[in-house]
Amino acid sequence: xxKVLVTATREFKSxxxxxxxxxxxxxxxxxxxxxxxxxxxxxxxxxxxxGAEGTVAVIDRTPGESVVDNLEAYFVxxxxxxxxxxxxxxxxxxxxxxxxxxxxxxTSDEQLRQIAETAVAPVAQVSVERLPxxxxxxxxxxxxxxxxILALYVxxxxxxxxxxxxxxxxxxxxxxxxxxxxxxxxxxxxxxxxGERYAVAQIDREQVRQISLRPRSDRITxxxxxxxxxxxxxxxxxxxxxxxxxxxxxxxxxxxxLMSTVEExxxxxxxxxxxxxxxxELMTGKILGQAFVGFSVLAVYxxxxxxxxxxxxMLELITPLTLVLLSAYxxxxxxxxAAIFAAIGSSVNEMREAQAMQxxxxxxxxxxxxxxxxxxxxxxxxxVTKIISFVPPATPFVMSMRVGNPADPPPMWEVGxxxxxxxxxxxxxxxxxxxxxRIGVLMYGKPPTLKGLVKMLGQA
Amino acid sequence: MTASAIxxxxxxxxxxxxxxxxxxxxxxxxxxxxxxxxxxxxGKTTTIxxxxxxxxxxxxxxxVLGKSTAIESKDRIGYLPEERGVYRKMKxxxxxxxxxxLKGLSGKDLSKRIDDWLxxxxxxxxxxxxxxxxxxxxxxxxxxxxxxxxxxxxxxLDEPFSGLDxxxxxxxxxxxxxxxxxxxxxxxxxxxxxxxEQLCDRVFMINKGKKVLxxxxxxxxxxxxxxxxxxxxxxxxxxxxxxxxxVEGVPGVRSVITTDESGVLEAHLEEGADPQQIxxxxxxxxxxxxxxxRRATLEDVFVxxxxxxxxxxxxxxxxxxxxxxxxxxxxx
Numbered sequence: 207x208x209k210v211l212v213t214a215t216r217e218f219k220s221x222x223x224x225x226x227x228x229x230x231x232x233x234x235x236x237x238x239x240x241x242x243x244x245x246x247x248x249x250x251x252x253x254x255x256x257g258a259e260g261t262v263a264v265i266d267r268t269p270g271e272s273v274v275d276n277l278e279a280y281f282v283x284x285x286x287x288x289x290x291x292x293x294x295x296x297x298x299x300x301x302x303x304x305x306x307x308x309x310x311x312x313t314s315d316e317q318l319r320q321i322a323e324t325a326v327a328p329v330a331q332v333s334v335e336r337l338p339x340x341x342x343x344x345x346x347x348x349x350x351x352x353x354x355i356l357a358l359y360v361x362x363x364x365x366x367x368x369x370x371x372x373x374x375x376x377x378x379x380x381x382x383x384x385x386x387x388x389x390x391x392x393x394x395x396x397x398x399x400x401g402e403r404y405a406v407a408q409i410d411r412e413q414v415r416q417i418s419l420r421p422r423s424d425r426i427t428x429x430x431x432x433x434x435x436x437x438x439x440x441x442x443x444x445x446x447x448x449x450x451x452x453x454x455x456x457x458x459x460x461x462x463x464l465m466s467t468v469e470e471x472x473x474x475x476x477x478x479x480x481x482x483x484x485x486x487e488l489m490t491g492k493i494l495g496q497a498f499v500g501f502s503v504l505a506v507y508x509x510x511x512x513x514x515x516x517x518x519x520m521l522e523l524i525t526p527l528t529l530v531l532l533s534a535y536x537x538x539x540x541x542x543x544a545a546i547f548a549a550i551g552s553s554v555n556e557m558r559e560a561q562a563m564q565x566x567x568x569x570x571x572x573x574x575x576x577x578x579x580x581x582x583x584x585x586x587x588x589x590v591t592k593i594i595s596f597v598p599p600a601t602p603f604v605m606s607m608r609v610g611n612p613a614d615p616p617p618m619w620e621v622g623x624x625x626x627x628x629x630x631x632x633x634x635x636x637x638x639x640x641x642x643x644r645i646g647v648l649m650y651g652k653p654p655t656l657k658g659l660v661k662m663l664g665q666a
Numbered sequence: 667m668t669a670s671a672i673x674x675x676x677x678x679x680x681x682x683x684x685x686x687x688x689x690x691x692x693x694x695x696x697x698x699x700x701x702x703x704x705x706x707x708x709g710k711t712t713t714i715x716x717x718x719x720x721x722x723x724x725x726x727x728x729x730v731l732g733k734s735t736a737i738e739s740k741d742r743i744g745y746l747p748e749e750r751g752v753y754r755k756m757k758x759x760x761x762x763x764x765x766x767x768l769k770g771l772s773g774k775d776l777s778k779r780i781d782d783w784l785x786x787x788x789x790x791x792x793x794x795x796x797x798x799x800x801x802x803x804x805x806x807x808x809x810x811x812x813x814x815x816x817x818x819x820x821x822x823l824d825e826p827f828s829g830l831d832x833x834x835x836x837x838x839x840x841x842x843x844x845x846x847x848x849x850x851x852x853x854x855x856x857x858x859x860x861x862x863e864q865l866c867d868r869v870f871m872i873n874k875g876k877k878v879l880x881x882x883x884x885x886x887x888x889x890x891x892x893x894x895x896x897x898x899x900x901x902x903x904x905x906x907x908x909x910x911x912x913v914e915g916v917p918g919v920r921s922v923i924t925t926d927e928s929g930v931l932e933a934h935l936e937e938g939a940d941p942q943q944i945x946x947x948x949x950x951x952x953x954x955x956x957x958x959x960r961r962a963t964l965e966d967v968f969v970x971x972x973x974x975x976x977x978x979x980x981x982x983x984x985x986x987x988x989x990x991x992x993x994x995x996x997x998x
Contacts, residue, residue, distance in 0.1 A: 212767045220756075474751030478812060480720050481745030482768035484737055648720065648749075 209483045213491025218498045221462045231458065231503055236510075257328035258387045260356035263335045263346060267363045272405070274336055276398035277359070281332040290329055297322035330390055332356070343378055350378055357383060357391055366402045375399070444524075445582065447514075448610030449603050451507045452536055456602070459500025460543040463492055467551030467647075468560050476647050485644040489552075493544045493636075500540050504533070531609045531621060538628035539602030543571075545632065545639035552646030553659060571599035578604030586614040595624050598631035670729070671696045671820050671851035672717055677726035679712050679875075686712040688875035689726070694853055694868075699846040701862035702855040703871040703879070703964070705972050710855045710872060711748055714824055718745055731820055741770045744818035748825045748855075750809045752797035758784075758808055759793045762815060769816035776815075783811045786841065803834050810838065814845065821845060823854035827861055839865060859964040869964065871971060878971050890962040890970065893935040895919075895945055898928070898956040909954070916947045932960070 221227055262281075266274040279285065298319060335355065337346075346358050357379035365373055375395055379388065404411040470476045479488055508529075515521045546567055554560045578594035585591060586608050595604045595616070605624050608616040642659055672694040679687040687709040694700050704710050715721040717728065719736040731739040753761055759780060766776040784790045787807045792800060800808065806829055814821060823842070827835050835858075842865060846852050856862050862869060869886060871879035879886065899909050906929035913931055914922045918939030923932050933948075935941060941959045948957050 208770070209768055212764070216764050216767075220753075469753075473754055474749045475753055476751075477720070477747035477749050478745075478751070478765065478809060479768070481718060481743070481747065481813070482740055482765060484719070648715070 209487050210491040210494065213483060213488055214495035214498070217463075217466060217492050217495025221466070221496065221499050222502060232506055256384065256386055258330040258332050258356065258390045260331075261333045261335050261354075262357050262359060262391065263337050263349075263355050264359045264361070265337045265339060265341050265343065266359075266361045267339045268361055268366050268402070269363070271336070271339065272402045273361045273365065273395075273398050274334065276401045277394055278334045280394045280397050281330060281334060283329060283331065286329040290326055293326045294319065294322050297325055327386065327390065330394075332391075332394075343376070346378070350380060353380075353382075356387070359391075359395055361395075361399070365399055366406055369403065445586070445607035445611045447511050448532060448606045449579065451504060451511060452532065452539060452603060452606045454507055455500045455504035455536055456539045456543055458503045459496040459540050460547045462499060463496040463544050464547040464551045464560055464564075465557065466492065466496075467548055468554060468557050471552065471554070471647060472556050480647070485647055486640050488647075489548050489640055489643045493541065493548060496544060497537070497540055500536070504536055508532070528609055532606055534625060535602040535606045535609070535628070538625070538632055539606075541632045542598065542602070542628070542635055545635040549639040549642040549646065549659065552643040553649060574600035575603045579607065582607045582611075586611050587616060592616075592620065595620065596627055598627060601628045601631075669696050669732075670694060671698075672728070672730055672853070674713070674717075674728045675726055677713075677716060677723040677728055679709075679716060679721060679723050685875050687716070687723075687872075690872065690875065690877055692870060692877060692880070694851060696851050697846075697849055698851055698868050699842070699866050700851075700853045701866035701869040701964075702853055703857075703859070703862060703869060703968060704855075704873055706857075708872045709875040711824060712875075713872070714745075714747075714822055714855065717822065718743070739820075741816060742819045744813040744816065744821040746810055746813040746821075746823045746826055748828075750806075752800075752805050752808060754796070754798040756797055757793075758789075758795055758797060758800070761797055761808065762812060765812040766815050771816055779815055780811075783815060787811060787837065802829055803831060806830060807834065807838075810841070814841075819850055821850055821852045821854075823852070825856060826854055827856055827858045835861070859968060863964045871968070873972055879967065886964070886967060887962045890967045893937075893939070893941065894960040895933045895935065895941060895948070896925075896956070896958050896960050897931040897933060897948055897954055899930075900953045900955050909952070912951050913948055916944055916951075918944050 262277075264274045264277060266272075343358060343360055346355070349355050350358060357377055360376040360378070362373070362375065365375055377388070377391060377395070379391075401411065404414070470479065483491070512521065512524065515524055547564075550560055550563045550567070554563060574594055574597045578591065578597075578600045581588055581590040581594060582604055591604065591608070594600050595608065601624050605616070605621070605628075609621065670693045672692065674690055674692040677687055677690045678685065690709075690713065692713075702710055702714070712721060716723050717730055717736060719730075719740075727734070730736045731742055733739045736743055753764075756764075762780045762783075763776060766772070766779070771779065781790070781793070784793055787810070789804060789807060792804060792808075797805060797808065810823075810826065813823070826838060826842070830838060839861060842852060842854070846865075854862075854865075863883065866883060868882050869879065870877060870881075881889070897909065897913055899906050906924075909929070910922060910924065910931060913919060913933050916933070918936050919933045920936045921934045923934075924930070925932050933944070935944060945957050945959065948954065
């Protein structure tokens with residue numbers, strides 16, 4: 207046991223305590239998590255904003271030329287300022303809600319405002335030049351091309367009365383006009399037309415807006431530990447988060463196990479190690495060491511998941527039993543894939559060969575895993591989901607999705623049965639892997655085929 | 667009677683239908699320094715791996731330091747395998763610490779041993795260096811340290827001199843002698859027959875998986891006495907023809923050959939002839955620069971026991987023809 211622990215400790219340290227691992231596994235997700243959440247919320251990813259500046263000419267052919275009046279009102283600086291302020295406040299509120307670390311990263315309102323302002327276009331400074339209704343747009347070609355005017359609107363006669371979707375107005379501009387500016391000009395014209403329609407119908411637009419506001423739902427999920435507001439997407443977010451975290455943790459640990467085994471073989475240090483430790487002890491130590499790596503990853507990513515859940519007031523949906531079950535499925539999944547990867551790593555000479563041998567294994571495993579994921583997303587307790595839950599390579603992943611779904615958890619008998627299936631499969635795989643490992647670690651030259659690996663089981 | 671450090675009794679190991687070791691019987695006395703000889707593919711490494719419990723025999727039994735498997739006494743065994751390497755990115759001190767830990771050492775004691783041994787192999791400056799920064803010869807010395815850092819009672823070295831320059835080979839020979847003088851049992855396989863002859867007090871050799879030689883150096887020399895007298899002429903070679911005839915005519919000389927252009931002769935004696943009397947007769951017959959009774963070298967014995975067809979290439983060809991079982995290829 208002492209030798210197993212010595213090997214496990216070395217394996218853990220040599221993987222975990224390297225700058226590359228720490229950065230790749232911890233720092234990048236933290237930075238990504240914070241920045242992306244913040245940026246998405248604040249709208250900073252939308253890029254630098256630019257406000258329209260210049261003169262627009264308008265040919266308004268509607269009776270009474272009422273649309274152009276509305277357009278003028280729309281581009282009044284005070285009105286533009288008011289609209290911009292509303293957008294900034296909306297972005298600040300979204301950024302606060304999206305910050306996954308909440309108060310862990312203190313941000314002043316002023317800082318938030320500065321960030322939010324960058325995502326909102328400056329106030330448009332547009333003056334409107336009215337033209338007679340019978341003006342030929344072609345006569346304005348030169349002024350548009352010369353940049354004298356920003357664009358020319360032409361509103362057809364029936365644009366207010368015809369409320370069908372096919373009615374259109376024209377906006378003449380050069381190719382130089384940026385999409386962002388064009389959008390602002392189109393937005394103004396649409397507001398002007400719709401405003402006029404409300405006026406003609408003598409309907410209070412603000413009142414309609416108020417009446418039309420659809421009520422939002424506060425979905426309350428009932429769990430054994432209580433109730434929590436889960437929003438509309440808890441049944442998707444939790445299972446997906448569970449499976450992603452489990453996949454990262456399992457394949458990080460078992461992936462490093464494969465690499466370190468291949469490294470020990472290719473560098474020919476293996477036989478030197480075997481002078482002090484038996485192959486089975488070596489394999490056990492390596493698997494345990496990388497299990498700690500995987501568990502550390504699980505703890506960190508899971509920790510972020512809990513933080514996010516707390517941020518969105520969903521923490522109560524995650525029960526201690528869920529965490530225990532997720533840990534159990536992690537262990538089953540990790541040992542299952544670690545056993546497979548240890549066998550592969552021991553029987554090849556370099557990573558290229560290992561990847562070639564991994565291909566069919568991953569192919570079969572992911573076929574069931576993806577089938578299980580899609581089935582569980584459609585219906586967490588459908589017959590297909592239940593069947594795939596009992597296919598060993600998919601069991602840990604599909605079941606992590608299911609137990610991670612507070613809205614539709616699996617029955618406890620299925621949890622117990624899949625745990626038994628997972629544990630039995632893992633024990634068989636570890637036993638087979640140990641047999642292959644014992645012969646494989648000293649085998650050099652042409653890597654064995656799958657058939658060759660099976661033969662090894664009989665030899666060892 | 668001296669106890670055996672290694673006792674092998676009727677051990678056979680097959681890889682598929684190829685017999686790597688065939689009904690091998692062997693005793694390595696405690697405290698001896700044994701050379702393990704044989705052509706490539708003879709089964710030396712397979713035998714060593716079975717001794718180390720890395721492989722298990724298909725038939726027969728063996729004991730190591732009184733235990734039925736090496737696993738029970740691994741911490742008392744030091745092993746330098748033929749296929750050896752280092753963790754390239756690991757520091758030398760960390761590498762030796764890890765292997766020391768596996769052998770049950772730890773703390774300051776291990777640290778001191780590492781420092782002492784690095785001094786002994788004249789590499790104190792590499793302690794903090796990464797293994798990949800070392801030359802091949804330096805790495806080999808570090809691997810040797812990994813095999814002996816825990817003061818083992820039994821040391822097994824598989825081709826310890828391969829890849830070493832003459833200076834480092836001499837250093838290693840000195841260290842092996844010192845360890846032997848301290849009472850440890852040492853067994854090493856080598857193709858450098860000169861080293862084996864210089865170092866060993868006992869030699870055994872296998873060919874095609876079977877033992878073909880086992881004894882002390884003196885016993886082997888007696889057994890393989892070439893019964894050859896070497897005669898070097900005095901002059902410039904003008905009288906060589908005369909000397910040839912004189913030696914050929916001495917009673918008890920079976921045949922004479924000229925070995926090189928300087929006219930040195932080798933007189934092969936008849937069975938039962940008295941070498942001393944023949945040498946005396948040659949010297950009495952006229953002036954010669956040198957007359958000596960040639961001693962059997964291990965190289966002579968090796969060449970005599972191993973058919974050229976038994977060696978490396980032919981065996982490898984046979985093994986690879988067995989379906990590319992790379993285990994056999996590496997082991998042979």
